[in-house]
Amino acid sequence: MVNGPIWPGGAAILSPVQVLPVPSGRRALESRRHLRDRVGDLGLQALTALASLGAVAVVAGIAYKVFDGASLAIGHFGIGFLWHQVWDPNHDVYGALNLIYGTALTSFAAVLVAGPISIAIGLYLSELAPGGLRGIVGSLVEMLAAVPSVVVGLWGIYVLGPFVQNDLGAVLQTLFGWLPIFSGPRHPSSLLTAMVVLTIMIVPISASICRELFLAVPRDLKEGAIGLGLTRWEMVRGVVFPYTRGGIVAAILLGLGRAVGEAIAVTQVIGAAQGIHVSWFASGDTLASRIANQYQGALTHLATSSLVYLAAILLVFAVVINVGAQSIVKRFEFQRTGGS
Amino acid sequence: MSRLQATGRVRRRQARSRAMEVLAWAASALAVAVLGIVAVSVLLKGIPALNLDFFTKTQALFGQPGGGIAHAIVGSLLLVAMATAMALPVGVLVALYVSEFARPRVASTVRLSLDVLNGVPSIVIGIFVYALLVLSHRQNAFFGSCALAIIMLPLVARSTQEVLRLVPQSLREASQALGVSKWRTVLRVVLPTTFGGILTGTTLAVARAAGETAPLLFTTSIFLNQVVVDPRHAVSSIPLTIFTYSESPDPTQHAQAWAAAFVLMMFVLVTSLTARYLLYRSRRRLGAI
Amino acid sequence: MTTKRTLIAVFGGLVVALAAAAGVGAKSSGDTLVGAGSTFVAPLVSQWQADYAAKTGVQIAYSPIGSGGGIAAISGRQVDFGASDAPLSPDQLTACNGCVQIPWALSATALIYNLDGVPNDLHMTGQVLANIYLGHITKWDDPAIRALNPKVSLPGTAITPVYRSDNSGTTYNFTDYLSAVSPEWKSKIGRGVNANWPAGQGGKGSSGVAGIVSNTAGAIGYADVAYSLKNHLKVMAVRNNSGAFATPGLRAITAAAATIKSVPAGNEMHIVNPPKADQRAYPICTFTYVILPLKTSKAALLRRFVFYAVSPTQGQKLGPKLLFAPLPTVVLVAAEKTLNKVSS
Numbered sequence: 018m019v020n021g022p023i024w025p026g027g028a029a030i031l032s033p034v035q036v037l038p039v040p041s042g043r044r045a046l047e048s049r050r051h052l053r054d055r056v057g058d059l060g061l062q063a064l065t066a067l068a069s070l071g072a073v074a075v076v077a078g079i080a081y082k083v084f085d086g087a088s089l090a091i092g093h094f095g096i097g098f099l100w101h102q103v104w105d106p107n108h109d110v111y112g113a114l115n116l117i118y119g120t121a122l123t124s125f126a127a128v129l130v131a132g133p134i135s136i137a138i139g140l141y142l143s144e145l146a147p148g149g150l151r152g153i154v155g156s157l158v159e160m161l162a163a164v165p166s167v168v169v170g171l172w173g174i175y176v177l178g179p180f181v182q183n184d185l186g187a188v189l190q191t192l193f194g195w196l197p198i199f200s201g202p203r204h205p206s207s208l209l210t211a212m213v214v215l216t217i218m219i220v221p222i223s224a225s226i227c228r229e230l231f232l233a234v235p236r237d238l239k240e241g242a243i244g245l246g247l248t249r250w251e252m253v254r255g256v257v258f259p260y261t262r263g264g265i266v267a268a269i270l271l272g273l274g275r276a277v278g279e280a281i282a283v284t285q286v287i288g289a290a291q292g293i294h295v296s297w298f299a300s301g302d303t304l305a306s307r308i309a310n311q312y313q314g315a316l317t318h319l320a321t322s323s324l325v326y327l328a329a330i331l332l333v334f335a336v337v338i339n340v341g342a343q344s345i346v347k348r349f350e351f352q353r354t355g356g357s
Numbered sequence: 358m359s360r361l362q363a364t365g366r367v368r369r370r371q372a373r374s375r376a377m378e379v380l381a382w383a384a385s386a387l388a389v390a391v392l393g394i395v396a397v398s399v400l401l402k403g404i405p406a407l408n409l410d411f412f413t414k415t416q417a418l419f420g421q422p423g424g425g426i427a428h429a430i431v432g433s434l435l436l437v438a439m440a441t442a443m444a445l446p447v448g449v450l451v452a453l454y455v456s457e458f459a460r461p462r463v464a465s466t467v468r469l470s471l472d473v474l475n476g477v478p479s480i481v482i483g484i485f486v487y488a489l490l491v492l493s494h495r496q497n498a499f500f501g502s503c504a505l506a507i508i509m510l511p512l513v514a515r516s517t518q519e520v521l522r523l524v525p526q527s528l529r530e531a532s533q534a535l536g537v538s539k540w541r542t543v544l545r546v547v548l549p550t551t552f553g554g555i556l557t558g559t560t561l562a563v564a565r566a567a568g569e570t571a572p573l574l575f576t577t578s579i580f581l582n583q584v585v586v587d588p589r590h591a592v593s594s595i596p597l598t599i600f601t602y603s604e605s606p607d608p609t610q611h612a613q614a615w616a617a618a619f620v621l622m623m624f625v626l627v628t629s630l631t632a633r634y635l636l637y638r639s640r641r642r643l644g645a646i
Numbered sequence: 647m648t649t650k651r652t653l654i655a656v657f658g659g660l661v662v663a664l665a666a667a668a669g670v671g672a673k674s675s676g677d678t679l680v681g682a683g684s685t686f687v688a689p690l691v692s693q694w695q696a697d698y699a700a701k702t703g704v705q706i707a708y709s710p711i712g713s714g715g716g717i718a719a720i721s722g723r724q725v726d727f728g729a730s731d732a733p734l735s736p737d738q739l740t741a742c743n744g745c746v747q748i749p750w751a752l753s754a755t756a757l758i759y760n761l762d763g764v765p766n767d768l769h770m771t772g773q774v775l776a777n778i779y780l781g782h783i784t785k786w787d788d789p790a791i792r793a794l795n796p797k798v799s800l801p802g803t804a805i806t807p808v809y810r811s812d813n814s815g816t817t818y819n820f821t822d823y824l825s826a827v828s829p830e831w832k833s834k835i836g837r838g839v840n841a842n843w844p845a846g847q848g849g850k851g852s853s854g855v856a857g858i859v860s861n862t863a864g865a866i867g868y869a870d871v872a873y874s875l876k877n878h879l880k881v882m883a884v885r886n887n888s889g890a891f892a893t894p895g896l897r898a899i900t901a902a903a904a905t906i907k908s909v910p911a912g913n914e915m916h917i918v919n920p921p922k923a924d925q926r927a928y929p930i931c932t933f934t935y936v937i938l939p940l941k942t943s944k945a946a947l948l949r950r951f952v953f954y955a956v957s958p959t960q961g962q963k964l965g966p967k968l969l970f971a972p973l974p975t976v977v978l979v980a981a982e983k984t985l986n987k988v989s990s
Contacts, residue, residue: 054538061540065454068447072514073470075507079477079485086488106813107821107838137384145378146385154385156633161392163629165568167596168399168618171603175611176398178861202804205861206847217391224388248374278478281570281596285603288858289811289848300847305480305571310850312484313575314714314813316738316839321718325488328481339476340469418696419689419872419968495680495724579682579725581707582695590678591707604849606856606877 083332086325089318098326104291104307106316111323113304113330118293120303120334123208123283124276127215132269134220139227140253144239155228162221170285173214178205178286181213186298201296206288209297214282219272226268230261263345270342278335280305304331396622403619406612415582422609426617431584432592435498436577437567439588440505445559447506448513449548455514456521457543468518475511480571482507487575496591501577508569509562516558520551553635560632564625570596595621678705679947683716683729684815685852687751687934689872691729693964694955701954704947710851714813714839720745720937726944727952728937731815732839733914744940746988747913748981749933750955751962752903753970754894755819756874757882757930759866760859761786761803769794769891770882772827772919772929778866779807780830781845786864794885808858808867811848813839819918819932820868826919827929868930871969886929888922898928899971909980933977938988945990956981 084091090098094111101112142155186203193199234257242252258265288300289310304327315321410425417424451471455464486504494500524547532542573594580591595617602614681691688710695706711719713730720728721742734747757770764786774790777783783790787800810817821837835841849855852869856877859867871894874881883891892898901924902917909915919929936955938948955961962972973981 054540057540058538061543062454062458065450065458068450069454069459069467071447072451072474072510073467075510076470076474076477078489079474079481082485082488083481086484103842105842106840107836107842134384134387137381138388141378141381141385145381154389157389157392158385160626160629161388161395163564163568163625164392164395165570165596165621165625167568167570167599167603168622169395171599171614171618172395172398174603174861175402176394202806204806204847206858220388248370250374250377251370253377274476278476278480280478280480281600284850285600289850290846291843302848305478308480308484309571309574310811310848311714311813311840312487313578314712314716314718314839316714316717316813318741325484328484331478332481335476335478335481336473339472343469343472419692419876491724492722578711579680579707579709579719581678581680581705582692583705591680601851601853604851604854604857606853606860606873606879610853 083325083329087322087329089322090326093319106320109317109319113327115293116302116304116307119301120277123211123215123303124273126212127219127276128269128273131216131220131223131272135223135227138224139231142228143231158221158224166279166282169214169218170282173210173282173286177213178210181210197295198297201298203298204300206286206300207298208301211283211287214286215276215279219275222275223268223272227265230264231257234260267342267346270338274335274338278305278331280309284309399615399618399622402615406616411616426598428584429593429595429598431586433567433595435586435592436502436505436594437563439502440509440566441563443506444509444513448510449517449555451514452517452521456518471511471514479508479569483572483575491576496577496579498577498588498592501573504572504576505566505569509566512562513558517555520554524550553638557632557636560628564628567624568596568621570600573597677947678707679726679951680707681727681729682709682711682719682725684713684731684934685710686731686816686870687729689968690751690965690970694961698954712812713815727948730937731932731934732818733935745937746940746984747935747937748952748984749913749977750936751934751970752899752973754871754899754928754931755816755868756871756894757868758859758874758879760863764798766880767883767893771885776824776828776831778805803864806862806865807846808855808865809843809846809848810855811850816852816870822916823918823930875969884929886927888925890925892926892928894928896966896969896971898926899931901927902931903974906974909977913980913984940988943990945988949985949988952985
């Protein structure tokens with residue numbers, strides 16, 4: 018569920034928010050009114066500060082509760098949890114490697130495919146699309162972002178899964194069957210299906226941000242490049258990309274953050290299998306999906322705690338990716354404003 | 358600047374540029390096509406299961422046909438309404454603090470927290486609410502809506518912040534120059550100009566919350582098979598119903614999952630379109646378009 | 647300020663609706679019992695819910711979140727009763743802070759498969775089944791399966807073993823059986839509500855498993871008989887200790903349960919792989935349990951409901967059409983005796 022601006026002004030989150038200077042207060046003439054205003058000012062400030070404190074506290078609370086819940090498993094398995102493969106509830110032994118592998122593989126594959134597609138859509142919407150189409154296609158791309166993940170998952174089970182198994186899978190196997198990742202029997206619930214589902218979910222997010230970024234490139238720069246006799250593509254490569262490089266990386270990182278944290282749609286299509294499978298046609302599992310499947314029914318304290326340990330790993334991934342994206346944007350903005 | 362220099366091989370350069378344009382067009386067409394396929398699937402598979410019973414009855418007994426998702430529809434409405442009632446005021450207050458009151462360093466800490474919160478996977482929010490509230494009490498609709506509110510909060514706060522930034526500084530200065538105190542300026546002058554934007558952000562957050570499944574898995578999943586409107590009891594919800602029915606072997610439940618997906622999509626569509634309209638209107642009023 | 651008015655109207659409407667909802671809710675909340683757990687017993691509970699509400703006005707909320715979830719939920723007192731097909735281990739009983747488990751239904755786990763052109767009642771043995779789930783047997787035309795089914799022409803389709811991804815009592819029953827028949831399974835995997843599955847893919851709930859099996863050519867899975875029956879899946883005949891191939895019918899389940907002559911103190915009973923007393927006995931049967939706290943403010947309500955459920959003339963009467971066999975008398979007596987310990 019992570020992130021992504023979901024409204025047209027969304028890219029504005031990527032620019033540093035200007036902080037308004039606090040206007041100097043005027044002295045009130047009447048003392049009673051003065052008092053009431055003092056109380057009002059203080060009251061509103063306190064109320065808003067309290068709400069903000071609440072928001073910060075929720076973040077701190079999440080981190081605390083997750084690491085507190087995981088502490089038993091952290092104490093028991095230590096950091097080795099990260100590279101141990103066995104997940105065996107019968108013997109109360111848990112390790113996260115299979116799930117980290119599943120999460121990393123599906124998310125990175127999705128981002129690798131979604132990145133170029135998002136940039137291309139961003140370019141189309143900002144540079145190429147004729148006026149009328151621009152708004153319509155842009156809205157449709159945003160509609161795709163608004164499709165709830167459980168609906169994508171439902172569609173993934175009944176429409177995409179069979180397609181991936183019978184059509185996409187068959188084509189990939191015929192062309193690249195010599196690659197181990199496209200070998201072996203094909204299943205409708207597979208790592209590949211999960212990758213496609215994640216790609217579909219992150220493209221609209223990254224694409225909307227890319228569009229905003231490209232639109233923010235000053236017109237005179239673009240026109241100047243065209244005026245110099247460059248083709249559109251050369252203009253994009255020479256002007257738009259260098260100008261928005263940091264933002265593009267951030268847009269893709271935000272997509273990655275979303276892919277890493279997605280639980281529901283992935284649970285529906287990945288097949289909840291154990292082990293690390295080389296073939297992408299095999300079933301697998303991810304951190305978020307394992308939590309969704311087993312947290313409610315975990316029987317021992319260690320099992321519960323190990324699942325929360327998974328959540329802690331997920332939390333760290335997601336926070337690092339998101340904060341990373343934000344800081345890249347900030348640095349990039351600084352360079353752009355400071356360097357010109 | 359050597360990269361920017363025009364060279365003589367014009368035709369080849371034009372061809373390459375054209376090829377890239379075609380690729381960009383194809384990528385957009387692909388995204389629209391995927392949306393189309395999803396929408397058509399939901400329509401074709403969902404509409405046949407829609408009938409009056411679907412909206413007015415609860416789940417049929419095991420092995421019997423028919424039944425509906427009335428309990429899930431009411432449950433979702435209740436959950437989202439309560440979540441909105443929590444997230445909207447808090448989100449607006451946070452945004453006001455950040456843009457009107459806080460010192461820069463404090464403001465950036467709060468903003469960072471909001472960004473982090475927005476990045477927390479929803480399943481982790483589910484675990485948080487479970488550990489904090491459900492564990493010591495029981496599942497109920499209120500806790501479910503708390504989880505949804507946590508998801509909505511950064512969305513509402515951020516969109517409010519965005520519109521607060523669009524309020525001209527001169528407006529604030531003019532108000533204060535007239536001797537109006539700060540809190541009155543904020544509440545009477547600054548905030549009213551941003552209602553449209555706040556409404557937009559809230560609507561989008563509502564659309565998002567209505568479709569969330571993961572936070573409800575551990576907070577409100579043990580419910581009565583009847584219409585419940587008491588927030589002290591767990592309630593069913595449309596996303597959870599789709600999630601459960603989607604893995605069912607029962608063709609009736611498949612059809613109902615699709616029909617529920619149709620209902621959810623329509624809700625999201627209507628709220629998103631409303632939001633776009635409101636955004637357009639409020640932006641025009643603030644002169645940003 | 648039309649937007650302002652809209653905003654205030656929306657928010658005001660919200661608050662009013664919530665207040666109204668709370669008011670209505672306060673009036674309508676009568677006696678309810680909240681339970682969660684086994685998906686195995688869910689079809690039967692859903693019959694009980696409707697019947698019991700009609701007879702007594704007491705509403706039963708039941709969510710089939712899996713036996714593991716049921717045990718966890720009652721241990722944390724998240725619910726009024728839990729339901730599990732896996733009997734509580736002594737450790738779990740301790741963790742439950744004063745719980746009792748009462749057998750309240752009896753049925754079997756069916757082996758379901760999806761193989762075009764192959765008839766129903768494919769023959770299977772525990773050993774071959776263990777080898778399939780261990781990943782040793784990967785094709786349907788494996789000699790071991792052919793030897794059991796000489797008259798059937800088996801395709802070379804790959805076998806996809808399907809298991810429960812959530813923590814499940816059906817899995818407990820299934821792995822209990824495999825552990826009883828296969829030493830390799832017992833030492834490598836063991837029995838429990840979940841396992842470190844060497845092969846295959848998982849589905850959520852009985853319905854998830856049955857769903858995957860019905861969508862996947864070459865899949866084999868296990869689910870309670872009610873689900874497999876209702877969804878017209880092909881069901882295997884499994885060889886019992888007398889050498890006969892039994893399908894999970896009512897008589898076969900009753901025959902397996904007849905091996906119980908006395909009920910141990912904790913009510914934990916295993917009837918998988920029964921000795922060769924009865925040719926008809928189906929080897930993968932299980933009692934399924936309701937788990938109650940010994941001390942609860944809802945003791946009277948709970949006792950009445952569970953009495954209803956185990957009563958041969960009431961709750962148990964709704965079982966047979968869903969392939970739940972009536973509880974044997976000796977078990978019924980033990981159940982009622984345990985139930986009387988629940989007090990407020």
